[in-house]
Amino acid sequence: MTGTMHTRPAHDEQHSVGELVGQATEQLSRLVRQEVSLAKLELAEKGKRAGRGGGMLGAAGAIAYVGVFALAGTVAAALSLVLPVWAAALIVTAVLFVIAGILAATGRAQLRRAVPPKPEEALGSVKADVDQIRERAHR
Numbered sequence: 001m002t003g004t005m006h007t008r009p010a011h012d013e014q015h016s017v018g019e020l021v022g023q024a025t026e027q028l029s030r031l032v033r034q035e036v037s038l039a040k041l042e043l044a045e046k047g048k049r050a051g052r053g054g055g056m057l058g059a060a061g062a063i064a065y066v067g068v069f070a071l072a073g074t075v076a077a078a079l080s081l082v083l084p085v086w087a088a089a090l091i092v093t094a095v096l097f098v099i100a101g102i103l104a105a106t107g108r109a110q111l112r113r114a115v116p117p118k119p120e121e122a123l124g125s126v127k128a129d130v131d132q133i134r135e136r137a138h139r
Contacts, residue, residue: 028133035126039119046114053110060103067096 015023072092079088
């Protein structure tokens with residue numbers, strides 16, 4: 001260094017229109033790839049939630065079906081020692097269906113969180129990017 005200070009603008013390089021268009025195209029291409037990647041990640045997460053919710057609904061059905069046969073007979077037999085057989089069977093059936101209802105409601109809540117199956121974060125980000133590009137283009 002010579003000890004003198006040069007006060008040059010930071011961006012004194014002149015770029016041709018072609019170079020600027022090339023840079024813009026490259027940046028836009030990179031941006032689109034990043035947004036597609038974000039959309040894929042978001043859809044994968046929603047798919048996992050839908051799978052969990054569907055699994056819970058399936059489990060609710062299986063428990064309701066198998067539980068009616070296995071547990072109903074055992075508990076109804078035990079209750080029939082102090083109640084009429086029909087009352088014991090009715091109580092057992094009601095309890096099993098309450099359990100199935102709770103599982104179904106939980107599974108349904110999981111499915112609701114997974115829909116709509118669109119990448120909302122990525123779409124919001126793309127909209128923000130487009131707005132920013134428009135704003136800069138109008139300057």
